[in-house]
Amino acid sequence: MPRERTLLERLNDPRPGEPLTTAQNTAMLVESVLQHLTKVLNTRRGHSLTQPEDYGMMDLTELIRGFPESIKEVQQAIRTTVEKYEPRLHHVYVEYVEPDEDLLTLRFKITAQIVTERERAPVLFETMVGPSGQVQLKG
Numbered sequence: 001m002p003r004e005r006t007l008l009e010r011l012n013d014p015r016p017g018e019p020l021t022t023a024q025n026t027a028m029l030v031e032s033v034l035q036h037l038t039k040v041l042n043t044r045r046g047h048s049l050t051q052p053e054d055y056g057m058m059d060l061t062e063l064i065r066g067f068p069e070s071i072k073e074v075q076q077a078i079r080t081t082v083e084k085y086e087p088r089l090h091h092v093y094v095e096y097v098e099p100d101e102d103l104l105t106l107r108f109k110i111t112a113q114i115v116t117e118r119e120r121a122p123v124l125f126e127t128m129v130g131p132s133g134q135v136q137l138k139g
Helices: 007-012 026-041 060-064 071-085
Strands: 089-097 106-115 120-129 135-138
Touching (some): 071 106
Antiparallel strands (some): 089 106
């Protein structure tokens, strides 16, 4: 079962006063996933020292130029990246959200499940891709 925080998160912030427990905290797990997705979706392929070939996303600014025809490609790129680099999520689905006010920002909903020892918790992340290719996520 997935841990609430990754090994690097625990090493970076050990929280020595936190009680040790075998029970999982789903809210902490979702927050950890959100932080990791923000990092991976904002890393461009070829810019990671540990996995220089394919870690991260393709340059979304190239796809955004082909809007609206490129929406399906951006959806697929997000889904493929999430499925490949966030194994704590299952049944990932990425849906395009029609623009409301800001026509220069693409919006997507990422829905998935986090499977813990006690439950299958549904999660929803709001994803915004700006004109610069920067990806913002909200849980």
